[in-house]
Amino acid sequence: MEEKKMGLWHWAGVVFLGFIIGSGFFIYHKYQKIFGPTLSLQHYPDEYLLVPSEANLEDVLQVLDSFQVVPDIALFKWVAKRKNLDETLHSGRYLLVDGMSLNGLANMLRSGQQEAVKLTFNNIRTKEQLAGRLASQIELDSVSILNLFRDSKYAAKVGSDTLNFYARFLPNTYLVYWDIDQRDLAIRIEHEYDQFWTQERKQLSEEIGLRPQEVIILASIVEEETLKNDEKARVAGVYMNRLSKGRPLQADPTVKFALQDFEKRRITKKDLKFDSPFNTYLYPGLPPGPIRIPSISSIDAVLNYERHKYLYFCAREDFSGYHNFATTHLQHMVNARKYHQALNKRKIYK
Numbered sequence: 001m002e003e004k005k006m007g008l009w010h011w012a013g014v015v016f017l018g019f020i021i022g023s024g025f026f027i028y029h030k031y032q033k034i035f036g037p038t039l040s041l042q043h044y045p046d047e048y049l050l051v052p053s054e055a056n057l058e059d060v061l062q063v064l065d066s067f068q069v070v071p072d073i074a075l076f077k078w079v080a081k082r083k084n085l086d087e088t089l090h091s092g093r094y095l096l097v098d099g100m101s102l103n104g105l106a107n108m109l110r111s112g113q114q115e116a117v118k119l120t121f122n123n124i125r126t127k128e129q130l131a132g133r134l135a136s137q138i139e140l141d142s143v144s145i146l147n148l149f150r151d152s153k154y155a156a157k158v159g160s161d162t163l164n165f166y167a168r169f170l171p172n173t174y175l176v177y178w179d180i181d182q183r184d185l186a187i188r189i190e191h192e193y194d195q196f197w198t199q200e201r202k203q204l205s206e207e208i209g210l211r212p213q214e215v216i217i218l219a220s221i222v223e224e225e226t227l228k229n230d231e232k233a234r235v236a237g238v239y240m241n242r243l244s245k246g247r248p249l250q251a252d253p254t255v256k257f258a259l260q261d262f263e264k265r266r267i268t269k270k271d272l273k274f275d276s277p278f279n280t281y282l283y284p285g286l287p288p289g290p291i292r293i294p295s296i297s298s299i300d301a302v303l304n305y306e307r308h309k310y311l312y313f314c315a316r317e318d319f320s321g322y323h324n325f326a327t328t329h330l331q332h333m334v335n336a337r338k339y340h341q342a343l344n345k346r347k348i349y350k
Contacts, residue, residue: 037099043068048115049094052139053179057086060109069096076102085110091139093117093178119174124293125262127166139179148182158190160213163289167216168193171295196296204303208240219298220290224253225313228321232301238310238325240302247311249280257291265348266340317342 041047044067051060057080065073080086083106092114096105107113121133131145148154155165169189176188197205197212205212222236242249252267258276272279278287310325312332317339324339326332 038071038102039069039096039098039100039105040071041069041096041098044096047096049096050139050178051089051091051094051109053091055089055091057089060089070102070105072102076105079103079106080109083107083110090114091179114177114179116175117178119176120172121169121293122171122295124169124171125257125291130166130169130293134185137178138176138185140182140185144182145185148186154186161289164213164216167213167220167290167293169293170196170299171293201300201303208303208305210302214286215299215302216294217286217290219294219302220292221249221251221253221287222301223292223294223298224256225251226321226323229297229301231322232298233304233306234308234310234325235313235323236302236305237308238313240305241309241311243285245311246284248282248284249286251280254278254280254287254291257287266343315339 049060049063049069057077061073061077061080064070064076070076079102085106088110090109090112092112094108094113095115117137119134119137121130124130124133127146127149128142131142131149134140134145135142149166150162151165152162155161158165158168160168170193172192174188174192176185180188202212205215208215210218218236218239221239222232225235226232239249239251255267255271255274255278256262256264258274258278259271264271272281275282277283278289278291280287308325309327312326312329312335313323314326314332314335316322316324319342324335326335
């Protein structure tokens with residue numbers, strides 16, 4: 001009888017030990033799945049997980065599951081629930097690393113440790129184009145961004161207006177968070193604009209008799225006239241000479257902007273009569289706003305414009321992108337005839 005009891009205790013001990021070992025193995029396995037390398041980006045189209053402002057935990061789980069980022073989505077949901085992620089989830093753009101643990105992923109989403117976006121834009125002509133370019137890189141949609149450009153109260157607050165405010169978005173690289181809101185975007189851009197207008201640039205602006213906003217307007221015309229950085233200061237000098245003499249700028253790009261036809265190669269007499277405050281053939285002085293967002297090189301070219309006596313310029317007939325400059329209208333007409341003949345030869349009639 002005693003032996004039988006001992007046998008039962010023996011087997012009970014074996015079972016208990018097996019239970020302990022099995023439980024330990026189960027716990028260790030689960031621990032490894034939670035805290036060990038888990039994420040796989042093999043089927044994921046991008047290394048970043050975008051979590052919109054209105055997203056909830058179920059939305060995130062659906063994205064991760066659809067792209068097979070997390071091998072055990074149910075286990076991640078369990079971890080997320082334990083960390084109260086359904087209440088503490090932060091929107092943003094999160095860097096996913098192959099092999100990241102479920103615990104690390106949950107902590108990242110809970111703490112909002114997102115990666116910044118390098119917001120870039122250049123070669124922008126219109127507000128709509130800028131809004132679209134920005135919206136393609138951050139969460140804000142183009143309509144929200146356009147509403148910012150059209151906000152007359154905010155524009156007035158920073159000393160601008162709705163025609164000029166969007167040109168305060170100087171072409172550069174801005175580090176921002178993907179889920180930046182409309183207000184913070186405006187503050188960030190305004191900060192960069194203020195940083196750009198150093199005391200030195202402000203002094204140059206004052207010396208040439210133009211306000212910073214007017215410098216940007218003229219720089220936008222210069223940018224449309226030439227892509228050659230080594231010629232921009234000379235082109236700017238022509239327009240400064242015309243302004244100082246009270247003569248119309250007669251800048252063809254302003255006519256293209258008024259017509260909203262940026263591909264025109266030839267400006268006709270009919271085009272010159274198109275009534276718009278941006279048509280500098282009809283209205284003297286600078287147009288009421290920029291005709292594009294100018295590059296920094298064009299702004300600096302205006303601030304440091306070349307002092308000369310030229311009043312006219314025309315594209316060279318060799319289509320090199322450079323221009324022939326003239327001090328008299330007669331010489332300008334000779335240059336213009338050469339260019340028009342070159343256009344005819346290439347059968348470019350509009």
